[in-house]
Amino acid sequence: MSSSKRVVEATPQISISSVKDFVSQRNSVVQLSLTNSIGNQSPYFAKTTTTKCYFGGTRPWFECNLCSKRAGNLYLNENGTDLFCRVCSNLRYRSQGFSGSSRLLMMAFDADERAEAVFKGPQRVKFLYKGRPTKRFKRFLKYRQKAERLSRIFTN
Numbered sequence: 001m002s003s004s005k006r007v008v009e010a011t012p013q014i015s016i017s018s019v020k021d022f023v024s025q026r027n028s029v030v031q032l033s034l035t036n037s038i039g040n041q042s043p044y045f046a047k048t049t050t051t052k053c054y055f056g057g058t059r060p061w062f063e064c065n066l067c068s069k070r071a072g073n074l075y076l077n078e079n080g081t082d083l084f085c086r087v088c089s090n091l092r093y094r095s096q097g098f099s100g101s102s103r104l105l106m107m108a109f110d111a112d113e114r115a116e117a118v119f120k121g122p123q124r125v126k127f128l129y130k131g132r133p134t135k136r137f138k139r140f141l142k143y144r145q146k147a148e149r150l151s152r153i154f155t156n
């Protein structure tokens with residue numbers, strides 16, 4: 001067991017949703033670039049795959065270079081040489097390092113951060129589509145509700 005203290009929230013990462021327009025069956029390897037702390041961009045290559053959705057269409061995934069499992073996010077490894085899934089990168093969520101009420105508090109922070117992260121990124125955000133909440137907006141609400149549920153434990 002490694003005693004790595006690296007946490008998901010503080011690790012450079014890339015989500016499949018940010019490259020999904022480049023994923024195709026014909027060309028399953030995408031080139032990614034992450035900007036490091038001194039502003040240099042390094043290219044990384046990641047394999048991708050797709051699964052069929054229940055209601056039609058396909059959902060894109062990364063394929064981890066190490067374990068070959070499907071992953072929605074890839075994380076920069078400690079040496080900054082490659083991108084791996086969360087398990088292979090030996091990352092944990094920040095809240096996993098705490099116990100009791102501090103753990104709940106960190107979970108509330110995490111949920112809040114994730115809600116915020118839903119709307120980060122280059123795309124223009126649509127809250128409604130044909131009068132119904134978009135998937136993105138629903139995801140935001142889910143995290144917001146979780147954060148609220150958790151924060152109620154502290155304020156009551």
Ligand SMILES: [Zn+2]
Nearest residue numbers: 064067085088
């Ligand atoms: Zn992996």
